[in-house]
Amino acid sequence: MDAVTRLEHECAQAWPALVEERLGDWRMRAAGGFTGRANSTLTCGDPGVDVRVALRRAAGFAERHGIQPTAHVVIGSKADAAIAEHGWVVNLDHPGGAESLVMTGPLSPGPQDGARIDDEPSPGWWELTTGANVPNAAQRHVLSSSSGVGYGVLERDGQVVAAVRGAVVGDLLHVARLAVRPSHRRQRLAAGLLRTLYAWAAAKGATRQALQVAEHNIAAIRLYEMLGCTEHHRYRYWIPC
Template sequence: MDTVTRLEHDCAQAWPALVDEPLGQWRMRAAGGFTGRANSTLTCGDPGVDVRMALRRAAGFAERNGIRPTLHVVIGTALDSAITRLGWTVNLDHPGGAESLVMTGPLAPGEHEGAHVDDTPSTPWWELTAGSGRPTPAQRHVLSSAAGVGYGVLERHGQVVAAVRGAIVGDLLHVARLAVRPEYRRQGLAVGLLKTLYSWAHAKGATRQALQVAEHNVAAIRLYEGVGCTEHHRYRYWIPC
């Protein structure tokens, strides 16, 4: 596989959908509507059939699983250039943003007071990363069913004020769901928590990181640039016209 395809598949491995069916090298994914990545067909690699047939199968899979037909397409690929002619359009109304950056970088381990990484997610961790201490089955599967997941939290005055999810695939740390309570933002806590997560991952053999962030989320992009990440490539979500 080329570098982009391998990275996309590693990220998909770190973010498991409830249903994940192969179509050649494509991955048709569904997770009850929780997140775009887990409810789209990853179109990296060879689908093993004619592209028009592959698109029909992806749409059929989505309909069978009760989600909107959606394709996850890397910008600049052959499919990205041809997909408009095949009857699909960019989903400009996608709740997470139509276009995302995949950023990569080295690990810069460190420590921060009050920060640690747990082997199991706590109720406060769920509250910050999923919006509720009682996650849905889809949320629980996507965020906590994979092997090699760490649940980072940072505490102040006995309260969890920041949380993050890290999943290790090979030597790659996949970073996701970073959240800081509004009243604790702009205090360097996100960076401190990330560095603590990097230490945890480094001890388990990770040497690099990757993450996905919506192109409109400028603050998050600047944060990740500050810990050494740069843009690797971009992808967009497409839906039938």
């Protein structure tokens, strides 16, 4: 298994869909429409059948679970070229952006006053990361059904003003759902919260990190670059035309 495929599957393990079926190495995933990653077929590796057949099965899986057929495809991969030949196109209207970077880097722990990592998500954490104090079933499953997950929070005057999710898979920390309230941005709170998360993850055996960020999210990309991350590869979402 090449490094890109291995990393994509590690990230998928850290972000479990509500329903997942394997098609050879491919992962067909559905989660009620909550996030692109959890509602697409990860096309890394060998599906064990012809690509045309694999795409037809992926589309059928999506339709059975009430979501749009979508393929999560690493740019420049074998699947990237094959899928284009079978009537699928890049979804330029995807809500999260058609193209995303996967960034990797070392852990650089450091303290942040008031930051902590909880074992369970609080109502304030849910509200800031999902917009609701009480998550729906898909959100709860994707974000809190795995083991090895920490919920980073930073509070000011009793309110959660920054939040993040970290999941440790082997020696990898998968970072997601980083959010800072608009009223508290540009105060370096995100960097401090992440360094607190790094310390928590290192204590659990993590030595490296990975995250997925839309190419248009320049502010987040610059933040992770400041923390030592670099682009590892990119992926896009494809749909039947």
